[in-house]
Amino acid sequence: MLVALALTVWAIYCTYDGLGPFLVYAQRPLIAGSVAGLITGNPLLGLLIGATLELAALGVYTYGGATIPDYQTGAIVGTALAAGAAGGTSAQVAVGIGVGLPAAILLSALDPVGKMVTTALVHRADAYAADGNARGLARIHWISLVPWVAVRAIPTFLAALAASGGLVKDITASIPAGFVQGMTLAGSLLPAVGFALLLGMMELSRYWYLLLIGFVGFAYLKLPVLGIALVGVAVAMLFVTLKRDEPAIAVPEPAEETAIDPRLTKQDLRRVFRRYFWSSQISWNYERMQALGFAYSMEPVLRRLYPEKADYVAGLQRHLQFFNTSVLIGGPLILGSSVALEEAGTPKSAASTKVALMGPLAGIGDTVVFALYNSIVFTMGASWALQGNWLGPAFAAVMVLVPYALVRRWQFGFAYREGKRLAGHLAAGALARVAQGATVLGFVVLGGFIPSIVKVVTTLTYRQTTTVQGQPVTQSVAIQDRLDELLPFLLPVLVTAGVYLLTAKARLRPVWVIGIVVVAGVVLGWLGWFAPSAPAKS
Amino acid sequence: MAGAHVRIDNRLIHGQVTVAWTRRLGVRRLLVCNDDVAADELQQVLLPQAARGLPTAVLSVAAALTVPLDGDVMIIAKDPGDAFRLVEGGLRPEVVNVGNVAPRPGTAYTMVTRSIAVTADEAGAYRKLAAGVPLVTQLMPQDKPADFVPLLDRKGL
Numbered sequence: 001m002l003v004a005l006a007l008t009v010w011a012i013y014c015t016y017d018g019l020g021p022f023l024v025y026a027q028r029p030l031i032a033g034s035v036a037g038l039i040t041g042n043p044l045l046g047l048l049i050g051a052t053l054e055l056a057a058l059g060v061y062t063y064g065g066a067t068i069p070d071y072q073t074g075a076i077v078g079t080a081l082a083a084g085a086a087g088g089t090s091a092q093v094a095v096g097i098g099v100g101l102p103a104a105i106l107l108s109a110l111d112p113v114g115k116m117v118t119t120a121l122v123h124r125a126d127a128y129a130a131d132g133n134a135r136g137l138a139r140i141h142w143i144s145l146v147p148w149v150a151v152r153a154i155p156t157f158l159a160a161l162a163a164s165g166g167l168v169k170d171i172t173a174s175i176p177a178g179f180v181q182g183m184t185l186a187g188s189l190l191p192a193v194g195f196a197l198l199l200g201m202m203e204l205s206r207y208w209y210l211l212l213i214g215f216v217g218f219a220y221l222k223l224p225v226l227g228i229a230l231v232g233v234a235v236a237m238l239f240v241t242l243k244r245d246e247p248a249i250a251v252p253e254p255a256e257e258t259a260i261d262p263r264l265t266k267q268d269l270r271r272v273f274r275r276y277f278w279s280s281q282i283s284w285n286y287e288r289m290q291a292l293g294f295a296y297s298m299e300p301v302l303r304r305l306y307p308e309k310a311d312y313v314a315g316l317q318r319h320l321q322f323f324n325t326s327v328l329i330g331g332p333l334i335l336g337s338s339v340a341l342e343e344a345g346t347p348k349s350a351a352s353t354k355v356a357l358m359g360p361l362a363g364i365g366d367t368v369v370f371a372l373y374n375s376i377v378f379t380m381g382a383s384w385a386l387q388g389n390w391l392g393p394a395f396a397a398v399m400v401l402v403p404y405a406l407v408r409r410w411q412f413g414f415a416y417r418e419g420k421r422l423a424g425h426l427a428a429g430a431l432a433r434v435a436q437g438a439t440v441l442g443f444v445v446l447g448g449f450i451p452s453i454v455k456v457v458t459t460l461t462y463r464q465t466t467t468v469q470g471q472p473v474t475q476s477v478a479i480q481d482r483l484d485e486l487l488p489f490l491l492p493v494l495v496t497a498g499v500y501l502l503t504a505k506a507r508l509r510p511v512w513v514i515g516i517v518v519v520a521g522v523v524l525g526w527l528g529w530f531a532p533s534a535p536a537k538s
Numbered sequence: 539m540a541g542a543h544v545r546i547d548n549r550l551i552h553g554q555v556t557v558a559w560t561r562r563l564g565v566r567r568l569l570v571c572n573d574d575v576a577a578d579e580l581q582q583v584l585l586p587q588a589a590r591g592l593p594t595a596v597l598s599v600a601a602a603l604t605v606p607l608d609g610d611v612m613i614i615a616k617d618p619g620d621a622f623r624l625v626e627g628g629l630r631p632e633v634v635n636v637g638n639v640a641p642r643p644g645t646a647y648t649m650v651t652r653s654i655a656v657t658a659d660e661a662g663a664y665r666k667l668a669a670g671v672p673l674v675t676q677l678m679p680q681d682k683p684a685d686f687v688p689l690l691d692r693k694g695l
Binding site for chain 2: 206429
């Protein structure tokens with residue numbers, strides 16, 4: 001019971017972290033699962049299950065409200081049930097993945113429920129804004145977190161409670177060894193789904209050759225993942241530097257600079273940023289998306305700038321209009337420029353700049369944040385976690401905590417100082433260059449990650465009869481040895497290519513592809529034809 | 539002129555478009571089509587940067603109709619009026635997909651789906667559009683397309 005409550009509290013925090021501050025990206029399965037392992041007293045299980053689900057979840061990101069599998073709950077529930085399961089570690093991990101994966105997929109059906117309740121709440125916020133009631137607005141903003149949390153925390157609590165009884169142990173006591181073997185193989189094939197989805201999001205036809213750099217680095221030069229990432233950084237820098245020689249994009253002239261008498265205090269600015277940092281999208285809803293969070297963040301500035309109630313109300317209503325962008329890269333820029341433009345007495349251009357910037361910055365920010373930086377950091381973390389190394393989740397957490405906190409603070413200050421000139425800076429192409437550099441880095445790293453993380457070898461052998469000194473001699477030859485002579489890591493490459501064809505060319509839904517990979521893994525592993533790594537030579 | 543893909547999306551270029559749709563449709567260039575956006579210098583330079591490397595043009599409706607629009611271009615119209623003027627001007631897309639239309643300030647709108655706000659005027663434009671081309675809504679490629687006019691009927695628009 002105590003464990004179930006603790007897991008529920010953790011699930012609540014994970015949900016909040018992924019909507020508000022993104023401190024450690026706790027909603028990612030690597031972090032959610034690892035901590036769940038600590039809570040249940042089985043840290044290793046949490047690491048292994050979280051890391052496996054993390055790799056399966058790569059490339060699955062929510063864009064503007066599309067619903068995706070709830071891997072956070074899957075990782076927590078999977079770890080909780082695994083901890084209560086019978087058998088050794090590998091049997092428990094098999095249970096954890098076997099439960100966590102379908103749970104993540106099924107529970108995604110609840111996600112729209114939470115978002116719909118929040119949509120109803122935003123209409124209450126409209127009424128409060130019309131009254132100039134800042135307290136009411138703030139209350140609705142924070143209450144909106146409740147439906148988001150409920151659809152994740154309640155299933156977590158129920159499943160964790162069920163796991164704490166002896167029932168799970170009884171049910172799992174008779175798991176056949178073959179199934180464990182099969183599930184283990186399936187777990188090591190699942191990263192191929194994540195990699196294939198990522199490749200599907202990137203411009204493969206344009207940059208495919210960059211995959212070779214990473215592949216050669218790992219397969220032939222035996223570089224560790226960190227080494228491959230460093231090579232990737234170097235190649236990305238090279239690309240971006242060479243790109244500079246292209247003709248510059250024409251930048252629109254900034255409007256006449258008017259002398260602004262600063263009416264905002266440092267404290268006002270801090271307050272705005274703090275509100276955005278801690279709660280940017282806790283009231284995310286289908287209709288207005290992040291608008292309420294934006295209005296709530298702007299409120300201290302509006303209060304300072306508009307002593308007349310009518311102006312203040314108009315300001316709240318202005319910032320309660322539809323808003324959605326990338327929270328980590330983009331959002332703070334828009335916030336800073338909105339503050340500057342409101343202070344400059346140009347509320348109209350504050351509103352239009354917001355609208356003009358949110359789409360493009362979402363496109364650029366999503367690329368850099370979701371598809372590239374996070375993928376690299378969490379893949380490295382998961383690959384270490386799969387070896388039972390706590391450095392994995394710790395590394396990932398630190399690598400998101402520090403840079404994202406700093407980069408958000410910097411964006412806000414930069415945009416505020418630049419005011420009207422901000423748009424010109426963005427138009428000069430700096431952000432697009434960052435996005436392109438990140439794409440290049442992503443390809444190099446993926447080339448090395450695919451063979452190092454998708455682990456599969458064949459255990460099949462064939463009999464070969466040769467004539468030795470006139471005598472026929474029959475010897476068994478491992479097919480894997482022959483494959484290795486052909487190309488190292490041929491099977492992982494083929495599996496990833498096959499999954500890529502299923503997702504990108506045959507256009508199967510990711511959920512179906514995951515199903516196919518799991519079934520194929522369980523069957524082929526149970527039969528003993530394939531395994532995650534070669535059996536020890538006797 | 540046939541074969542171009544048309545999506546109505548007032549967020550213009552964002553993740554759903556660049557990551558999911560351009561890959562799914564296999565398009566090689568993007569065309570943002572709206573008179574106001576085409577007149578906005580800032581959006582003119584920013585939008586192509588958000589397109590993740592796809593060549594992108596930002597044109598008014600009239601200008602869009604003067605360039606060849608074949609199967610390898612995805613057109614993003616900001617509202618149903620733009621899409622209707624394109625069809626009226628001779629563009630024959632296989633289908634027009636209503637993606638995201640966020641509510642706009644100062645309008646009386648109804649949420650027809652989770653991501654589509656429709657005003658009474660726009661409902662008329664959608665119906666005129668549906669008379670000429672198949673009109674569906676499909677947020678992401680993996681979603682099932684749904685006929686749009688029955689959704690308007692259901693909301694009494």
